[in-house]
Amino acid sequence: MDRTRPRVRPPVRGFVRPRLLAVLATTALVAVSGITMTPSAARAADADLARNGGFESGLDGWTCTAGSGAVVNTPVRTGTSALRATPAGSDNAQCSQTVTVKPDSQYTISGYVRGSYVYLGASGTGTTDVSTWTASATDWQKLSTTFRTGTATTKVTLYTHGWYGTPAYYADDISLVGPGVEAGQPPAVPTGLKTGTVTSSSVALSWSPVTGATGYAIYRNGTKVQTVTGTSATVSGLTASTAYSFQVAAVNDAGESARSGAVTATTGTGGGGGPTDLPAHALVGYLHASFANGSGYTRLADVPDSWDVIDLAFGEPTSVTSGDIRFNRCPQTECPNVESDADFKAAIKAKQAAGKKVLISIGGQNGQVQLATTAARDTFVTSVSKIIDEYGLDGLDIDFEGHSLSLNANDTDFKNPTTPVIVNLIQAVKTLKAKYGAKFVLTMAPETFFVQLGYQYYGTGQWGGQDPRAGAYLPVIHALRDDLTLLHVQDYNSGPIMGLDNQYHSMGGADFHIAMTDMLLTSFPVAGNAANVFPPLRADQIAIGMPASVNAGNGHVAPGEVNKALDCLTKKTNCGSYTTHGTWPALRGLMTWSINWDRFGAWEFSKNFDAYFG
Incomplete structure (x- = not known):
């Protein structure tokens, strides 16, 4: 959470490899030498074996590396759709499909492309794999080449791709023409379930x-x-x-x-992350308790009853790697109207008596915490326990930002993490949960960068020049899902993020919140790996994070757009361009940065929440 001014994540950028010109020259030489051939006329018995070559059914049949592919409505060559694929980092945006073919048979692959350095080819032919390319196509240009399958070849992979560091390319009307293969029979119905x-x-x-x-x-x-x-x-x-x-x-x-x-x-009773006495729809807010900024200091006793969960911001480490967390309340020199410790503790008890939860939030923009050793892990547990006990708090909010969480290069399975800062954090939180029991409230407030960006880049090191933080919260969320009370991702201070519709969504409107929340409530492959699926969380574990006002952070959403997002997710009405994968009336509610900024904005955010949920 930003104490001072809004931040915007830089856009995803690729890079040009130093040997690009040499590689392109080599590719051109291969094409001239005869690997790329002019297709012959199709025989009468031939058929087009490519599935969804015009992309009229989205990406059905196609797989694009690192989530690089999307279907667009302009430009298109025929029909209403075409492929757009965007190289990024060390990924060349290859989109491919595997087709069943006949052995020892002649085939022609062709398609239309636009862009710079666009390739069309086939691999796994059993003879000589082929490709053809264009260095520049400002309008639709046809690419075509032929190959013969090997005597034992029954599968061939068609592909198109761009080149490292180049802009997006487009493809449409891709076909594979040759002898067809009679379809087999689907398998028998499973038994013994x-x-x-x-x-x-x-x-x-x-x-x-x-x-x-x-x-x-x-x-x-x-x-x-x-x-x-x-x-x-x-x-x-x-x-x-x-x-x-x-x-x-x-x-x-x-x-x-x-x-x-x-x-x-x-399913059994209990579990799912702590107390069940939160209201069906809860409002979560951060209270600036250790610092002041342009929003002014707000006493805890003056926080309206609208707020169901109050996160005290922030507990911070004595050093990045110590694990020693301290909660220092705002000094009077910075916050002239700050209450005494006795009054602050009395206000906590009063809020709890009214059914509210008061948590200590660890981290924030300036509070980087790296639990790289078991000693730091144990110190974290001890020091956080001391804060909870001293103030009689209900639990813990994890707001790790910056480089607090990042992945080692070989840590590609979110279900079995090996990176020490992640493993130690999971162990520390489980220890705290075991110490305080079922009523312990655990919440997390990661940025979209640490969660939804894992859909494209987890474990690949390909975001923004190999940034290891992309998706780094996913193993923590997964390991603690049965202990997690609320996950409220910060849907702000973020660049565009790709949703499950393979489209990029930007802050400021209902669609961004709908797409980001739908991902959390729907199974999604991590970094495009169909075998590495992140299971959905329960709707009552999700609150959507939004800035309270235009002053609080980039991505502020007007009340009308907030209500559209809630309508779409809980009722499947008032939806925009994004189609959700379900309807979740049990969605827990909203989180905002911050209570102070909402007060500064005449309580617009909390009043709208109260009006919507009654």
């Missing part, structure tokens, strides 16, 4: 293998929620004390089988 371990937020499933199946699709209450290659899975992100129905279907290249018979399971 049964439930295993059931917790308050997850259900384990297993079933018998199906001959010829390459994967399995899992359905929850009739909606596909997960795909796996094995014969077991755990469906997470469920609501406590709720009955669910599950089915499974087998999948191969020919399609998906009918669904199995259903099994039901009811």
